[in-house]
Amino acid sequence: MIHQVLALIVKELLAVLRDAKSRMVLIGPPLIQLLVFGYAATFDLNHVPVAIYDQDRSVASRDLVARFLGATTFQLVAMLHDPRRIDELIDSRRAQLVLVIDRRFARDLLSGRPAPVQAIVDGRNSNTALLIEGYANTILTDFLLKWAADHGRQAPPAVLDLRARFNPALSSRWFIVPGIVALLTQVVTLLVVGLSVARERETGTFDQLLVTPLRPIDILLGKGLPGLLIGLFEASVIIAAAVFWFNVPLRGGLAPLYLGLVLFVVAVTGVGLAISSLAATQQQALLGAFLFMVPSIILSGFATPIANMPPWVQDLTLLNPMRYFLVIVRGVFLEGAGLRALAPQYWPMAAIGLVSLAAAGWLFRRRVT
Amino acid sequence: MSAGATRRLYGLLRKESLQIWRDPSALAIAFVLPAVLLMIFGYGVTLDARNVPIALVVQQPSAIAASFTSRFAHSPFFRPVRFLTIQDAERAMAARDVQGIVWLPGDFARRAESGGNAPIGVIVNGVDANDARIIEGYVQQAWATWLAARAAATGGDAAMALSVQPQVRFNPAVDSRDYLVPGLIAVIMTLTGALLTALVIAREWERGTMEALMVTRVTIHEILLAKLIPYFVLGMGGMAGSVAIAVFLFGVPLQGSVWVLTATSALFMLAALGMGLLISGFARNQFVAGQVAIITTFLPAFILSGFVFDINSMPQAVQTITHIVAARYFVAILQSVFLAGNVWSVILPNAVALAVMAAIFLALARATARKRLD
Incomplete structure (x- = not known):
């Protein structure tokens, strides 16, 4: 059984990486976005x-x-x-x-x-x-x-001594660039996973997959793991760029960062697979992925603080995996936060991942009838 | 135009309109997507910090300390939480229970009343630099008004109490929704305009119906016009819906005239549709067309249009790039027409830029379409 799942994983990776256009979509745009975001997205005023x-x-x-x-x-x-x-x-x-x-x-x-x-x-x-x-x-x-x-005047009774923790120069790049790690990881993972089931459904090969001895959990693994691997790889590249190119300090350890990253990618993979199993065509899957992606970015705290949103929108953000990962990635980068401090962020992502993966597995079978 | 050509164009228009009417996804992209996005963004995106939880640490209570901290209790910007020691406050900040700390050390009263210049520690969590700066600004304001009140009460030197008297034009309440919503309209219309046309033509290629059209007597001109007109109408409809939501739901003032808004929106719509036509000329399948449309239109409109991030503050190279983003001109027009009125010195140059971009995109789309047909 392990061999069959492995074969499925290899097949999925090949399906994404063999096509030159798909490779381009995975590598080019994220890098361009990283550079453009990194340089253009700043709240610091100049000139x-x-x-x-x-x-x-x-x-x-x-x-x-x-x-x-x-x-x-x-x-x-x-x-x-x-x-x-x-x-x-x-x-x-x-x-x-x-x-x-x-x-x-x-x-x-x-x-x-x-x-x-x-x-x-x-x-x-x-x-x-x-x-x-x-x-x-x-x-x-x-x-x-x-x-x-x-002029030897009487000094004011008190003066302010302003200090900013974790980001003394208040550079907004330090805020935005770690956020891009979350943003691009989500975009890439969702694109890879979101289209995987829909593509097979459109070509009719998904029914063939269902009649093989593979259980839904095996198909889930085969479909999900490639997205996970590609997402982790892409995230690592962006983390390296944040540290070595944009010089954002990485004050915490890699363990709390990567634990959060794995849970985040699992959650996004689950959402992507669920969207993909719901959709009948790639077009629908793309639209679905887009409809999930845009609000999840806007309501994640990436550019505008969640605390400023109205209470009912704040409650809605609790369902958004990116919200938790943003706290983790910024916490590890700037505050040097450890596993214990970030525990409240880990388990919601794990829960979202479990629920959405279960939903996707259930949808596999249901949609075929 | 001869009678045959008119009839052919009419036939094509009828075909396109029927296709739009029968496939709900085009109507969804034109009307539902803008409305949903505008609602989410309008409610979700705000940069205004209100009721910021802030820790007040007064190590030794005194009258002067109380007069300072009372400024925070009555401010709409802060929700003060009292702590006895700075260590407790630091822990609360690390746990994100408070976003900043205002710390009056034990010798505050003694120093304030003898030599002056007693330091008030203000520590903000700098992770969100923008939020941190805004909070610092609020604290500074509270401090300046406190100094002024104190100088008035004690007859002391009031010169130090001076802070700039801000006069914010066009948006006196400094409500970020009033400026974000008009910008959002530009971003959303870029997306719908370009995505719609890009997908529609790519679909004809994918299904092979483009070749079928080519063997008929219709000219490429007519095909493009037939694609442009219905989607222009759809896009303008979506635009009208978005403006209605902005004005009636979010209460954004519309100071300028509706006609200026309509005319400039039409120019922008042409530019966006032209961009969509151009993309569909290159990408002949829906997946690639959709991807390219999102990456070349939506993201630049979001980041490089000046809608959230100030263009003046970008590096020079990036500022140059923003000139080829149509949304940049439309955002400038929208923000002025909504908040300031018919400011011709803003509207005219930007409208001209939009017209030029629309002409370029449409001409390029025309040129590439012909090459493809040959």
Whole structure:
């Protein structure tokens, strides 16, 4: 029996890897996506176009302007002498931030009143708007602290000492790139497994498989293991790229990472096989895989935090294997988390895997009648 | 156009419309897919942090410490959880029970009241860098308002209490749904536009009906037009449905005019359909056409259009690539038309870019289609 299952595995691997187009789909797009995602998907702000309207033109206001221009976050597009151009610059998106320094800026500073500094931000992208506000506030605070010290002024009662654990520079690449490990592993595994049963059904060879002495569990193994192997291989390549190409620190051990990876790929394989056994044609399987994949990526915490979603959507994400693996992969990479800390993430994936594999095995027989 | 040509085109259009009507999957891709995706994304995708669980560690209670921490209790952004020691708070953060820690050390009151500059430790979990930055920003705001209130109460130096007075144009509540939903429409319409046409023509090749069409007197021009028109209508219908969901379900304001929206959507739809026609010209089976459509249209529209990730912040090489992504122009138009109004300085250049892209894709599709027929 072992030999027959092995033969089936070899046959499945050959079916996927022999065809040049399929090989391309497995190798090319994931690598391109890794590079594009890795470089393009960033929430860090750089070169934000900024216009400055300095009505004060005092030593203090010039010092503040210099601090804005010294930061790589901002890039000056215009020094304004006229408030009428503000609207035009913001409306046309040529400036995302217009900093307006009031005429009384230096005077108010000296007399101990809050000196008005206005930041007009383009809110069409609200996330960028919030981040710009944060950056602007940090620069202003630094300026004020320095100014107060230089002028022998009374220090504020308290100052903030901001520190970020696990990612001191708050680089969003460290967040996104480990996420890509989960994302691409899911895409590739689902593609391989999702079409495997549907392809045989379309060509009619699946019925032949069912009349062989192989039990459903053997077919399940034969169909599932190639996806598992390819998924693990692809994930390992991406993990290596994350560490050696993108220089994301891998602080934890490989054991908790790979335990999570195996469970994740098993769960995705189960879902893929279930979709594949439901579908009558490859077209349907593709549509089904797509309908599972897109929400599962969006609702996984890959780009937007689950904690921000409405409660009923948060409950829905509990069924999503990628949600758990993302916590594992980021935990191991950035926090150096171990097996014990990640235990709450492992068992839901194992449960999803068991249920979906059982469903797929049951569907094998049911669909034929 | 001669009477025969008109009749042939009419016949082809009738055939395509019947095919769409009889095969529910095309209607599903045009109407159900956008609606479902928009609902999931609209509800699921938000970058706004509200009620962030944050640990407050006050090692030695005092009036000044209480005045600072009360800022967190009344903030919509935070859900403070009190801890007695920093170690307990760190453990809670490691277990992801809290996302950040605000720590007032034991000598806080003494230092704040004598020399000033008493450090307040703010430790955030930096794994999600974007979330961490937003939380830091909220803490800074709370701190600045606290300083201002304190200066007003004690008659002290209020200059330090200064924070920038933000004025966020077009989206004063800084609600991320208002900007994500218009962008999503562009992403979803890219997918449906290109996927639909790519699959439809690939299907004719796969089934061998393309050869059957070729031996008739219809010209390649007519075949392409007959493919384009029904799917254009379908796509615009899906677009209208998406806009209705955005406005009536998600309450996104539509500041600009419906006509500008319709006209630019039509341009974008032509570009997306042209891309789909082009793909189907290369890929003659549905599997490859579907794959290529997803990889060349959906993912770039998602990542490179400026819909979530800011284009200005990308490396220069990647920014250059974004210029060949049609969704980039449409996202810019949609975000302006929805949130800002008819801003011609944004709409015109982007509309021209869309028109150029539509023309290029359609011309390329036309050229490759002819080669294939010969």
